[in-house]
Amino acid sequence: MTSETLLSHADQAPKRERRKEARPGELVTAARDLFVEKGFAATRADEVAARAGVSKGTLFLYFQSKEDLFKAVITENIANLFPAWNEEFKAFSGSSADMLHYAMDLWWNNVGNTPASGIVKLIFSEAQNFPEIAAFYQREVVEPGTHLLQSILQRGVDSGEFCAMDTSKSVFSIISPMIFLMMWKHSMGACAASANIVDPQEFIHLHVDLLINGVRAKNTL
Amino acid sequence: MTSETLLSHADQAPKRERRKEARPGELVTAARDLFVEKGFAATRADEVAARAGVSKGTLFLYFQSKEDLFKAVITENIANLFPAWNEEFKAFSGSSADMLHYAMDLWWNNVGNTPASGIVKLIFSEAQNFPEIAAFYQREVVEPGTHLLQSILQRGVDSGEFCAMDTSKSVFSIISPMIFLMMWKHSMGACAASANIVDPQEFIHLHVDLLINGVRAKNTL
Amino acid sequence: MTSETLLSHADQAPKRERRKEARPGELVTAARDLFVEKGFAATRADEVAARAGVSKGTLFLYFQSKEDLFKAVITENIANLFPAWNEEFKAFSGSSADMLHYAMDLWWNNVGNTPASGIVKLIFSEAQNFPEIAAFYQREVVEPGTHLLQSILQRGVDSGEFCAMDTSKSVFSIISPMIFLMMWKHSMGACAASANIVDPQEFIHLHVDLLINGVRAKNTL
Amino acid sequence: MTSETLLSHADQAPKRERRKEARPGELVTAARDLFVEKGFAATRADEVAARAGVSKGTLFLYFQSKEDLFKAVITENIANLFPAWNEEFKAFSGSSADMLHYAMDLWWNNVGNTPASGIVKLIFSEAQNFPEIAAFYQREVVEPGTHLLQSILQRGVDSGEFCAMDTSKSVFSIISPMIFLMMWKHSMGACAASANIVDPQEFIHLHVDLLINGVRAKNTL
DNA sequence: TATGAATGAGTCTTCATTCAT
DNA sequence: TATGAATGAAGACTCATTCAT
Numbered sequence: 001m002t003s004e005t006l007l008s009h010a011d012q013a014p015k016r017e018r019r020k021e022a023r024p025g026e027l028v029t030a031a032r033d034l035f036v037e038k039g040f041a042a043t044r045a046d047e048v049a050a051r052a053g054v055s056k057g058t059l060f061l062y063f064q065s066k067e068d069l070f071k072a073v074i075t076e077n078i079a080n081l082f083p084a085w086n087e088e089f090k091a092f093s094g095s096s097a098d099m100l101h102y103a104m105d106l107w108w109n110n111v112g113n114t115p116a117s118g119i120v121k122l123i124f125s126e127a128q129n130f131p132e133i134a135a136f137y138q139r140e141v142v143e144p145g146t147h148l149l150q151s152i153l154q155r156g157v158d159s160g161e162f163c164a165m166d167t168s169k170s171v172f173s174i175i176s177p178m179i180f181l182m183m184w185k186h187s188m189g190a191c192a193a194s195a196n197i198v199d200p201q202e203f204i205h206l207h208v209d210l211l212i213n214g215v216r217a218k219n220t221l
Numbered sequence: 222m223t224s225e226t227l228l229s230h231a232d233q234a235p236k237r238e239r240r241k242e243a244r245p246g247e248l249v250t251a252a253r254d255l256f257v258e259k260g261f262a263a264t265r266a267d268e269v270a271a272r273a274g275v276s277k278g279t280l281f282l283y284f285q286s287k288e289d290l291f292k293a294v295i296t297e298n299i300a301n302l303f304p305a306w307n308e309e310f311k312a313f314s315g316s317s318a319d320m321l322h323y324a325m326d327l328w329w330n331n332v333g334n335t336p337a338s339g340i341v342k343l344i345f346s347e348a349q350n351f352p353e354i355a356a357f358y359q360r361e362v363v364e365p366g367t368h369l370l371q372s373i374l375q376r377g378v379d380s381g382e383f384c385a386m387d388t389s390k391s392v393f394s395i396i397s398p399m400i401f402l403m404m405w406k407h408s409m410g411a412c413a414a415s416a417n418i419v420d421p422q423e424f425i426h427l428h429v430d431l432l433i434n435g436v437r438a439k440n441t442l
Numbered sequence: 443m444t445s446e447t448l449l450s451h452a453d454q455a456p457k458r459e460r461r462k463e464a465r466p467g468e469l470v471t472a473a474r475d476l477f478v479e480k481g482f483a484a485t486r487a488d489e490v491a492a493r494a495g496v497s498k499g500t501l502f503l504y505f506q507s508k509e510d511l512f513k514a515v516i517t518e519n520i521a522n523l524f525p526a527w528n529e530e531f532k533a534f535s536g537s538s539a540d541m542l543h544y545a546m547d548l549w550w551n552n553v554g555n556t557p558a559s560g561i562v563k564l565i566f567s568e569a570q571n572f573p574e575i576a577a578f579y580q581r582e583v584v585e586p587g588t589h590l591l592q593s594i595l596q597r598g599v600d601s602g603e604f605c606a607m608d609t610s611k612s613v614f615s616i617i618s619p620m621i622f623l624m625m626w627k628h629s630m631g632a633c634a635a636s637a638n639i640v641d642p643q644e645f646i647h648l649h650v651d652l653l654i655n656g657v658r659a660k661n662t663l
Numbered sequence: 664m665t666s667e668t669l670l671s672h673a674d675q676a677p678k679r680e681r682r683k684e685a686r687p688g689e690l691v692t693a694a695r696d697l698f699v700e701k702g703f704a705a706t707r708a709d710e711v712a713a714r715a716g717v718s719k720g721t722l723f724l725y726f727q728s729k730e731d732l733f734k735a736v737i738t739e740n741i742a743n744l745f746p747a748w749n750e751e752f753k754a755f756s757g758s759s760a761d762m763l764h765y766a767m768d769l770w771w772n773n774v775g776n777t778p779a780s781g782i783v784k785l786i787f788s789e790a791q792n793f794p795e796i797a798a799f800y801q802r803e804v805v806e807p808g809t810h811l812l813q814s815i816l817q818r819g820v821d822s823g824e825f826c827a828m829d830t831s832k833s834v835f836s837i838i839s840p841m842i843f844l845m846m847w848k849h850s851m852g853a854c855a856a857s858a859n860i861v862d863p864q865e866f867i868h869l870h871v872d873l874l875i876n877g878v879r880a881k882n883t884l
Numbered sequence: 885t886a887t888g889a890a891t892g893a894g895t896c897t898t899c900a901t902t903c904a905t
Numbered sequence: 906t907a908t909g910a911a912t913g914a915a916g917a918c919t920c921a922t923t924c925a926t
Contacts, residue, residue, distance in 0.1 A: 265919090281922065
C-alpha cells in the first residue's frame with residue numbers, strides 16, 4: 001500500500017491489459033487457492049479478482065457466478081490421471097510390494113504434493129453444499145482410484161506375494177493416509193506451530209512398509 | 222474475539238453449569254449439526270435458532286457472536302477423554318495387538334460413531350479461518366491422542382511383540398483411517414448412493430490387522 | 443441535510459419503530475408513487491424504503507424481491523370495484539345518457555382522480571416486461587370495465603334512447619378518454635409548463651355529451 | 664446531457680446527413696424498438712448494439728451515452744408532419760365531417776400504424792425521467808397537432824356544419840382514441856390473447872362517426 | 885428472559901462506459 | 906473506424922446483530 005503509493009508515478013502495472021486467453025486460468029488458480037484457504041463461502045469474489053490481478057467485473061465476464069467459478073475450479077483441477085496410470089501399471093514388471101510403493105509415490109508427486117490436494121480438501125469441506133460435485137468426484141476420482149489400487153493388491157494376491165484378502169476393503173487402508181495427508185496439509189499443517197508432524201513422503205513409505213510387513217515381530221512366527 | 226473460551230483449561234470437568242433452561246446446550250447442538258453439514262460461513266444464525274426452537278434474538282442472548290457460538294461448539298464437543306483412557310490403558314493386561322484393537326474400538330464408539338466426528342470435520346474445514354481453534358485442537362486432542370497410541374506401540378516394541386520402529390511416525394498409520402472415516406462420513410458419505418463404501422467398524426478391524434500382520438504372504442519368509 | 447444535522451439533537455424521529463402491521467402498506471404506497479413517477483426499473487429499492495421511512499433491509503423483510511413489491515403495488519391498488527358498481531347500476535332508473543355521465547363521474551372519483559390512475563400508467567408502461575401483470579389487469583379491470591360500459595350502452599339501445607350500434611366497439615369511445623386522461627396526468631401533465639391542458643372532469647362531461655349528441659348541427663337534419 | 668439535439672429546430676428538414684455507413688440509423692432503429700418494448704432503463708446497451716449488428720463499442724462511438732441515444736431515438740422519429748398536413752388541409756374542399764375522417768386516416772397511416780406510435784408510448788412512459796423530451800414533444804407534436812384538429816373543428820363550426828362548441832376542449836375527444844390506440848398497441852395489445860379487442864381503423868371511423876352524429880336516436884329529436 | 889422487527893454493512897452481480905488493440 | 910475485453914460504480918439482496926417491546 002504505502003510503498004506502492006509513493007512509487008506509483010513509475011506506472012509499472014499496465015492497467016487494462018487485454019488477455020482473454022489467460023484470464024480464465026488465472027482466475028481459476030486464484031479462486032482455487034482462496035477457496036482452499038478460506039472455504040467457498042468465506043471467499044469474496046473481489047478477493048479472487050484481486051488475486052488474479054483483474055477487477056471484479058472481469059471475473060463475471062468469464063464465469064456466470066461464484067458457484068460457476070467453484071465448479072470450474074473443481075473440474076479444471078481434477079485431471080484425469082487414471083487412464084495414463086492404468087497403462088503405466090499394466091507394463092509394471094516388479095514385485096507387487098514395489099508396485100504399491102511406486103503407486104503411492106506417483107500419487108504423492110502428482111496430487112498430494114500439488115495444489116490438487118487442496119481441491120480434495122475443498123470437496124470434502126463443501127460436499128454437502130454441492131452434491132453434484134461430490135458425485136462428480138466420486139465418479140471421476142474415487143472410483144477409478146480405488147479400482148487401480150485394488151488391481152495392484154489383487155495382482156499380489158494372484159501371484160502369491162500377498163496373502164488372501166478382501167481387496168475391496170483393504171484398499172481403504174492405502175487410501176486413508178492419502179486423505180489424511182491432504183486434509184492435514186491444508187488445515188492443521190497450515191497453522192503455525194504444530195505444523196509438520198511428519199514428512200509426508202517418509203510417512204507414505206513407512207505406511208506401505210507397515211501394510212506389507214506388519215508391525216508384528218517376525219521371530220514370533 | 223476473546224480467546225478465553227478456548228484457552229481455559231479449568232472448566233473441562235463435567236461441571237455442566239450455566240444450563241439455565243438448557244437453552245445454550247440446545248443451541249450448541251443445533252449449531253454443531255448445521256456447521257458440520259454446511260460449514261460455518263454457510264450456516265445462518267436464524268437456522269441455528271430455528272433448529273434449537275428459539276428465536277434469533279435468544280441466540281445472541283447466550284452467545285456474543287456467531288464466532289463465539291462456533292467456539293462453544295468446538296469446546297463443548299471435545300470432551301477430554303484421554304485422561305480417563307490413559308488410566309484405562311495403564312491397567313490393560315492383554316497383548317499389544319489386542320490393545321490396539323481395543324483402542325480403536327474405544328475411539329470408534331466414543332468419537333467416530335458420535336457427533337464428535339462432525340466436529341473434527343469442522344475443525345479441518347475451518348482451521349485456516351480459526352487458527353486458535355486449530356491450535357486448541359492440536360493441544361487438546363492431537364497431542365494426547367498421538368501420545369496414547371504411541372505408548373501402545375512402544376509397549377509392543379518393549380515387550381518384543383512388535384518389531385523395532387519409529388513409533389512417532391508409525392502412529393500416523395493408526396490415526397489416518399480415523400481421520401479418513403470421519404471426513405468421509407461427513408462429506409461423500411452423506412451424499413451419493415455410492416456413499417457407504419465400507420462398514421467403518423469392519424474396516425477398522427481389518428486395518429489394524431493389516432498393520433499388525435502385514436499383507437505379505439507368511440510362507441514367503 | 444444541513445438543517446437536520448443542526449437540529450438533530452432534538453431527536454424527533456423515533457428510530458427502530460416496531461410497526462409490523464403498517465409497514466407493508468406504507469411500503470406499497472411509497473413504491474406505487476415512485477414506480478409511477480420514475481418507472482419500475484429506474485426506481486431503487488432504497489428509495490422506496492427511504493420514502494416509507496424504513497431501512498432497505500426492512501423492505502426485503504416484507505417483500506421477497508422488487509418484482510414482488512411491484513406485483514403487490516398492482517394488486518393492492520386495483521380494488522375490485524366492479525362488483526359494487528354493477529350492483530349500483532342495476533338499480534339505476536334515469537336515462538341512459540345520465541347513466542353514462544354517472545358512470546364516468548364514478549370512475550373519475552374512484553380511479554382517475556386517485557393514485558390508482560398512476561397504476562394504470564405503470565401497467566401500460568411495463569406490460570411487456572411483466573406479461574402476467576398485463577394479463578391480470580386485462581382480466582380484473584379491462585374485461586369487467588368494458589362489460590359494465592357495454593351494458594349501459596345496450597340499455598340505451600334497448601330502450602330506444604340510443605340508436606342501434608355495435609356496443610362492443612363503441613365502448614372504446616368511452617374508455618379512450620379515461621386512458622388518455624390517466625396517461626396524460628402521469629406524464630405530460632406532470633411536466634411543468636404545458637401541464638393542465640384541460641380540466642379532466644369538464645372534459646369528461648364534454649366528451650360524453652359529444653358522444654351522445656354529436657357535433658353535427660341539429661338543424662342540418 | 665446537452666439538450667442541443669432536442670432543441671435544435673434547424674435540422675428538421677430531411678437533411679439526412681451523418682449516415683456514414685448507415686450505422687447511426689441502424690442503431691437508432693434498434694434502440695427505438697427495444698426502448699418501446701422494454702423501456703429505457705430495462706434495455707441494455709449491448710442489446711441495442713447486437714440488434715443493430717455492431718459491437719457495444721461502436722454504439723458509444725456514435726452516441727455519447729445511452730441517454731444521448733434515447734434523445735436521438737425521439738428526435739429522429741418525430742417527423743414534423745404538421746407543416747405538410749396544414750398545407751394539405753388548407754386545400755381541402757369537402758365537408759368538415761369528411762375532413763375529420765380524412766385527418767384521422769392520415770394520422771393512422773403515418774403515425775398510429777407505424778413505429779412512430781411506439782415513440783409516443785415511450786415518451787409517455789419516460790416523460791417524468793426526461794422532462795426536456797416531454798417539453799420537446801409538447802412543442803413539436805402536441806401543440807401543432809391540437810391546432811390542426813382544432814382548426815378542422817372550427818371550420819365546421821364556421822360553416823354551420825357543426826354546432827357551436829369550445830373547440831379547444833372538444834379537440835381532446837379526437838386525440839383521446841389516438842393515444843388510447845397507441846398505448847394499447849404497445850402494451851396490452853402486445854401481450855395476452857385478448858389483445859386485439861378492436862380493429863384500430865374500424866374503431867377510428869366508428870369513433871369519428873359517433874362524435875359527429877352522437878349516439879342519440881335521431882327520431883327522439 | 886424472550887421475541888422478532890428493524891437495521892445497515894457487506895456481498896454478489898449487472899451494465900454503462902472506456903480504451904488498448 | 907470498429908472491436909470487445911476490462912472497468913468500477915451502482916443496485917438488489919442477505920444476514921449478523923441490535924433493541925423496543
